[in-house]
Amino acid sequence: MYPFNYLRPKSILEAQQQVRLDSESKFIAGGMTLLPAMKHRLANPSHLIDIGQLQELNAIASKDGRLVIGATTKHREVSNHPLVSSSILGLAQLANLIGDPQVRARGTLGGSLANNDPSADYPAAALALNANIVTDERIIPAKDFFLGLYTTCLNDGEMIQEVQFQIPLQSTYVKLKQAASGYALVGVFVAQFGPDDFSIAVTGVGDGVFRWTDAEFALRKKKALPPLQHDQLIEDIHASGKYRAHMTKVLLEKALTQFTQ
Template identity: 50%
Template sequence: MYAFQYRRAKSLSEAAEVLAKDEDARPLSGGMTLIPTLKQRLAQPTQLVDIAGLPELGGIDCRNGVLTIGAATRHADVAASKVVQDAIPALACLAAGIGDPQVRNRGTLGGSVANNDPAADYPAAVLALNAKVVTTKREIAADDFFQGMFTTALEPGELIVKIAFPLPKAAAYCKFPHPASGYAMAGVFIAQAGDGLRVAVTGAGASGVFRWAEAEQALAKGISAAAIEKLTLAADDINEDIHGTREYRAQLVKVMATRAAAALSGKK
């Protein structure tokens, strides 16, 4: 690791101020991506501003049809939360399947969403559930938030405070995890809400998480595995790497979507 200065922020405003003044400073939440990145010398920040313990970024709350989770909430706490399990069980289940236990004990919701790793699980939930990303400056709709691989609408120094998930009627998430890392080779989150049905795909898109429009249209007429089985996902915009070709991943997306649809139709 290159040398940097570590500082534990005492408040969200202090953290935002430090980050605004120093463009090479970086916020540190759980550090499950940032620390490995630093260890490989792929980044050289001047300062790390630790925001993980800030009370403003904590809390899980469900009221008026919206589940709100603080950005610094750890995956293990989302998974174990009775509030989340009751409100959106698919989200608790997703959190329980991220990485491994040690990663879930450190990694945070806000960190994962801000990083927008193309194979991370949370972006699929945020996009499918049509969540709002509440930052230190504004509220950003999920459709506007994710802007490509590792790219989001966040401006320098802007921090995610919490994420507000409108409660769906039903939701399901299925992923094919990479056997070593647990990252999604393909992950599909389907959420059915009063104002429509959304299908978000992670792990596969060449530009990160995306909505699969054809699947949304097919399922809008009735949720069934058969509705997905008729579809073909074009492989053109699918990611290809040593773990799988784009055609293989496109097929995995379809299989995961079929499973998620089956889980959802079984629940109804």
């Protein structure tokens, strides 16, 4: 690990000032992704600004018909909160399927979205639930936020503060786990907003999370589900692209059996 300075701000304002001390400064929240990257010398921040303990960023509430979750809310808090399971069951299910108990106890919603791992779970929920990602600079619709492999539209030093999820009629998340890490080999988030209005987001399969619009169209028209067509399928030691595409359809079928008609 390269040397770095560690700062622990007492407020959002102080964190914003500290992150601007140096262009190589970075926020750290749960540290579940950033610390391993630093240990492998894949990341070399000059200052770590620890926002993980800022209470202002940790909250779960409903506001203006949306479920609002603060950026530093831990995966475990999302999975256990009654408001999450009663309003967006799929989101509680998803949080409970992330990694292992240790990761769920430290990892945060904001850190997961900012990192945008192509096999991470939360990006699928954000996209399917038409989330707004609220930063200290602007409000970003999820459809504009994810720009592909580990890339988002966040500027340097821009802080995610909360995520506002649209509340569907019903939702579910189904995941085929990569056995060693728990990351999604395939993850499918399905949200239903009206009788024939489904939103389907897929993670683990392409170079970034994406909406499976052909399947949404088929459900709207009450047609058979099509095979998944995608240009950038992940091929790695864990699974071929063909297998991932096949399993995406299998998981969607499984997800739909969990919906009440």
